[in-house]
Amino acid sequence: MRRLTLPADASRRAWLLRAGALVATVGSATSARAAAPAQRIVSIGGALTEMVFAIGAEPSLVGIDTTSLYPEGVRKLPNVGYARALSAEGVLALAPTQVIATEDAGPPAVLRQIGAAGVPVTILSANHRFEGMLERLQRVGELTARVPQATVLAQQLRADWARAQAAVVARAAARTNAQAAPRVLFVLSHSTSQVMVAGAGTSAEAMIEYAGAVNALAGFKGYKPLTPEAVIAARPDLILATEQGLQAAGGTAGLLKLPGLAQTPAGRPQRIVALEATWLLGFGPRLPAALQQLDAAFAAALKA
Amino acid sequence: MFAALLLAALLAAQFGAVGIQWVDWSSAWSPAGADAPVSAGAHVLWNIRLPRVVFALWIGAALGASGALTQALFRNPLADPSLLGVTGGAACAAALTIVAFAGAQATLPMAWRPWVLPVSAFVGALSVCFALDRLARWVTPGSISGLLLTGVALNAVAVSVIGLCTYLATDEQLRSLSFWTLGSLAGAGWPLVAAIAVLVLGAAWRAQRLARVLNALALGEEVAGHIGVSAQHLRAQAIVLVALLCGFAVAWCGTIAFVGLIAPHLARSVVGPDQRKVLPASLVIGALLLLLADTFARTLVVPAEIPVGIFTALIGGPVLLVMLADLARRRGGVG
Numbered sequence: 226m227r228r229l230t231l232p233a234d235a236s237r238r239a240w241l242l243r244a245g246a247l248v249a250t251v252g253s254a255t256s257a258r259a260a261a262p263a264q265r266i267v268s269i270g271g272a273l274t275e276m277v278f279a280i281g282a283e284p285s286l287v288g289i290d291t292t293s294l295y296p297e298g299v300r301k302l303p304n305v306g307y308a309r310a311l312s313a314e315g316v317l318a319l320a321p322t323q324v325i326a327t328e329d330a331g332p333p334a335v336l337r338q339i340g341a342a343g344v345p346v347t348i349l350s351a352n353h354r355f356e357g358m359l360e361r362l363q364r365v366g367e368l369t370a371r372v373p374q375a376t377v378l379a380q381q382l383r384a385d386w387a388r389a390q391a392a393v394v395a396r397a398a399a400r401t402n403a404q405a406a407p408r409v410l411f412v413l414s415h416s417t418s419q420v421m422v423a424g425a426g427t428s429a430e431a432m433i434e435y436a437g438a439v440n441a442l443a444g445f446k447g448y449k450p451l452t453p454e455a456v457i458a459a460r461p462d463l464i465l466a467t468e469q470g471l472q473a474a475g476g477t478a479g480l481l482k483l484p485g486l487a488q489t490p491a492g493r494p495q496r497i498v499a500l501e502a503t504w505l506l507g508f509g510p511r512l513p514a515a516l517q518q519l520d521a522a523f524a525a526a527l528k529a
Numbered sequence: 530m531f532a533a534l535l536l537a538a539l540l541a542a543q544f545g546a547v548g549i550q551w552v553d554w555s556s557a558w559s560p561a562g563a564d565a566p567v568s569a570g571a572h573v574l575w576n577i578r579l580p581r582v583v584f585a586l587w588i589g590a591a592l593g594a595s596g597a598l599t600q601a602l603f604r605n606p607l608a609d610p611s612l613l614g615v616t617g618g619a620a621c622a623a624a625l626t627i628v629a630f631a632g633a634q635a636t637l638p639m640a641w642r643p644w645v646l647p648v649s650a651f652v653g654a655l656s657v658c659f660a661l662d663r664l665a666r667w668v669t670p671g672s673i674s675g676l677l678l679t680g681v682a683l684n685a686v687a688v689s690v691i692g693l694c695t696y697l698a699t700d701e702q703l704r705s706l707s708f709w710t711l712g713s714l715a716g717a718g719w720p721l722v723a724a725i726a727v728l729v730l731g732a733a734w735r736a737q738r739l740a741r742v743l744n745a746l747a748l749g750e751e752v753a754g755h756i757g758v759s760a761q762h763l764r765a766q767a768i769v770l771v772a773l774l775c776g777f778a779v780a781w782c783g784t785i786a787f788v789g790l791i792a793p794h795l796a797r798s799v800v801g802p803d804q805r806k807v808l809p810a811s812l813v814i815g816a817l818l819l820l821l822a823d824t825f826a827r828t829l830v831v832p833a834e835i836p837v838g839i840f841t842a843l844i845g846g847p848v849l850l851v852m853l854a855d856l857a858r859r860r861g862g863v864g
Contacts, residue, residue, distance in 0.1 A: 303832050307708075311715075329701060334717075
């Protein structure tokens with residue numbers, strides 16, 4: 226390779242030296258940041274980000290993913306993109322000391338590359354259970370070195386949960402013997418043409434069951450496209466949707482125009498309950514509050 | 530042209546999410562022992578970015594070469610390796626692996642799991658190509674246009690299988706499949722780069738030997754037959770090469786559109802229609818095209834990343850339009 230010689234032109238030389246100084250400054254600033262002892266956490270997963278904020282570790286947070294939407298402060302943070310399609314360099318550019326991710330994070334090769342670069346990647350398994358959420362909260366507390374705050378929060382959440390569950394049980398007991406648990410159909414819609422319904426093993430079903438109701442659809446797992454016959458045969462007493470999904474489907478009127486829904490016991494009196502998506506299905510620290518609101522919403526809708 | 534390629538590669542390696550200094554480049558030659566701590570920048574450069582840059586070059590070359598072979602075989606400037614069922618077969622196998630065999634994957638040891646999807650996609654691409662060759666021999670023997678039509682039929686079957694898998698997929702499986710389809714060069718390590726380099730060099734050498742015969746084929750199947758070209762034999766050899774090159778690329782990176790279509794066009798605009806020159810030129814141009822697309826894909830929305838297939842289409846489409854317009858203007862028609 227030819228040895229690089231400085232150009233003779235004085236102005237060009239000056240420009241090059243300035244550019245070189247700029248690169249050197251930026252470079253040293255980057256390496257200085259990485260050498261600092263403070264924690265730098267990249268959180269991948271909406272519920273995990275909420276936990277980090279809830280235990281007061283948000284000053285250490287340097288990166289979040291596309292599913293981290295709550296609280297408002299996350300908008301200012303760099304977004305590493307969709308959890309399943311991470312970029313190794315992108316995450317490493319944030320100079321993290323720890324990456325906390327849900328099971329969805331991928332691709333696996335990228336996670337290995339991040340680990341090989343010396344950044345520990347901790348995958349916390351997801352399950353749609355309150356106890357699982359508490360375990361994850363404890364792990365987040367350990368990873369962010371805020372175990373006392375996590376323990377205090379966990380105790381508070383347990384108390385809230387017990388209260389919410391007591392309300393659900395009381396309402397169930399208050400039902401007369403003839404009335405069975407309400408049948409709820411969860412509708413997930415991204416647009417007026419793409420509508421899915423939730424079967425077994427979904428987060429929606431978990432919330433429905435926590436609220437003392439029953440998933441109107443049985444016999445299949447996951448989300449499937451809506452078919453009119455199946456919906457009518459399911460005889461739901463109530464339709465549950467996310468606020469975003471309801472808007473995407475065109476509001477209450479638009480939702481009821483979907484084939485089969487208007488002919489159900491829920492469709493005729495227009496019993497639709499809609500909650501914000503991350504609030505309803507996030508399974509983060511707001512879970513007890515979400516359950517309380519869901520239970521109250523169900524009761525109000527069924528009374529109407 | 531190779532000098533331009535090397536320069537482009539070095540420049541591309543400099544850009545990226547993590548800042549790289551000169552000291553990181555020189556760390557490869559420094560006498561520091563294995564115990565010396567490697568700076569973060571050096572680690573990213575040598576273990577993540579350079580493998581990815583070199584991988585992009587080789588995959589681009591593979592796609593360019595397979596595109597050139599397909600266009601030469603079908604004597605059609607709009608032909609694309611997907612016509613031979615490669616992308617369809619790979620996508621079909623990938624969909625089946627993600628959806629139908631998701632449970633079986635859990636029984637494999639951890640070390641093998643990352644290999645399952647690429648290996649099955651590669652096997653799928655090869656088997657569909659092989660099935661195409663057999664089927665075409667049986668249904669339309671000795672005709673290359675017959676091969677094209679049989680390929681269309683097989684692609685339709687593959688698409689319907691993919692559709693069925695899409696219907697049966699859970700939410701996560703569906704998203705994994707969508708992202709696989711969009712294409713990505715992430716996660717390349719040096720062993721993989723070495724594997725594809727060997728494959729591309731070997732296949733390119735074989736393809737170069739076919740170049741004269743492909744030139745003869747340009748006269749038409751019947752005329753070529755009269756001067757001693759066996760269309761059957763040529764077809765079989767070309768299918769094998771395209772299946773290996775494109776199949777490997779699609780299996781590891783998902784479907785990256787347009788490179789196989791555009792690289793030969795650009796090559797022909799530069800070096801003319803002689804297959805002996807078009808094949809090597811497609812290798813280089815395909816490599817450059819994919820490198821450019823991948824550099825944009827991983828630097829535009831740092832720290833996130835855009836799927837590279839979007840950029841190959843964004844770059845390749847307008848470039849092709851410009852070149853076609855220029856050609857039409859200069860020669861009074863598209864060659």
